[in-house]
Amino acid sequence: MTRRIAWTLVVLTSVLLVLAVVPLAVSLTARERVAHRDSQRAATRVIAAAAEEHLSDGRPATSMRKELDAAARRGDCAAVYDSSRLASTPCKAAQGEESEELVADVLRGREPEPPESEGRLLAAEPAGDVREPAGAVVLARSSAPLDARIAAIWGWSAVIGAAALAASVLLSVRLARWVSRPLSTLDASARRLGEGVLDERADVGAGPPEVRRLAATFNTMAARTEALVHGHRAVIADVSHQLRTPLAALRLRLDVLAAGADTATAVDLAAAQEEISRLSRLVDGLLAVARAEQATPRPAAVRIDAVVAERVTAWAPVAEERGIRLVADSGGASPTVAMGAGHLEQILDNLIANAVDAVPSGGSITIDRRAAEATARVRVRDDGPGMPGRAKTVAFRRFGNPEAGGTGLGLAIVHRLVTVNGGTARLEDTAGGGLTVVLELPLWPERGPERADGPRSLPDPKKR
CATH class of the missing domain: 1.10.287 (Helix Hairpins)
Known part of the structure; x- marks a missing residue:
């Protein structure tokens, strides 16, 4: 339960963080690109204004040279064109085929589309009237500062997301334990009470x-x-x-x-x-x-073969005295079941006592056991007169069978002891005549705290 609660909260927090942090980082990245482009275009327009004074008004190129030098100091590369390149910074990044294509578009009066170049960004502005410019200015700026700011945005976003996720994990685990630990304790208390x-x-x-x-x-x-x-x-x-x-x-x-x-x-x-x-x-x-x-039994590991052998030995003198053959089928596996201490012995005592009273001289009583997937099956078969179908439906009740030769309580005790240990009991007809009591008992898990596979001190069947 702790894991389910913690994983649910962590997944929910992760989804919320992705939906919040990623769009914010994308928005900040777009703003940085726009700001970088606007700053570059503004610097290009300043140089274009100084170049217009020289190209259109015939003033000295001093102001234009001054702006080009200022751009060079900032790390930008700029070039001023009229019909040919007029002046430029020492850097050659603003020259080349891409720059010439931009200049051609500007001189024709068209809005240029700066290409995306690896490691640099180009911007072109007309010097003078946009429709009939006297020249053009191309400015190339490195994209490294922009890339560094974008990397910082995504890095800080990742750090914030990771920190929020770590805090969410801690809070989720604490919350899950706060909720599930008392429930686990309550479950353990209920199990011990049971x-x-x-x-x-x-x-x-x-x-x-x-x-x-x-x-x-x-x-x-x-x-x-x-x-x-x-x-x-x-x-x-x-x-x-x-x-x-x-x-x-x-x-x-x-x-x-x-x-x-x-x-x-x-x-x-x-x-x-x-x-x-x-x-x-x-x-x-x-x-x-x-x-x-x-x-209210405390389950212990009980070996069926040991208990069956001990009870058959104890009841053998009574069976021989009445001319009845009492045997235990030694074939098949020897399963270990989870039952209260002494309960299996009491169950077998009652079943054998009922069978000994019902089977006539010369008859037989057979006890066998088999292991299934999650249960062990124990059968007590006799070849006595059997039991009518109506009597079998009420046989496990107190005084359920009015035709019973004894007190009519043996099968009621058996049913109660079997069911309180998590098993089932039913009655079937024996092939060829007689009655078979079938017990389905829970198997003992591979590992358990205690074992109770030896015989216990029980009343002597001769004194029953």
């Missing part, structure tokens, strides 16, 4: 008033978000404590009652214990969904 640094605040003391107001509004939003998240976390902690404690106490009392009860009562107590266990799992699932919805 990564989970809830106490992040933007600087409100720099930049234009609009940017300062934006930073103040951002700080207000960040403070409210922090209070809201902390409040929700506190509610979750309280609910977790308030619900789990009485459930655990109730389970212990039922265990005590079942120990001394008769057969019929023991059966009823066992059913009650099963419902309490189901309620405990439901509470744990709701708390897991709430935590996932409040997740």
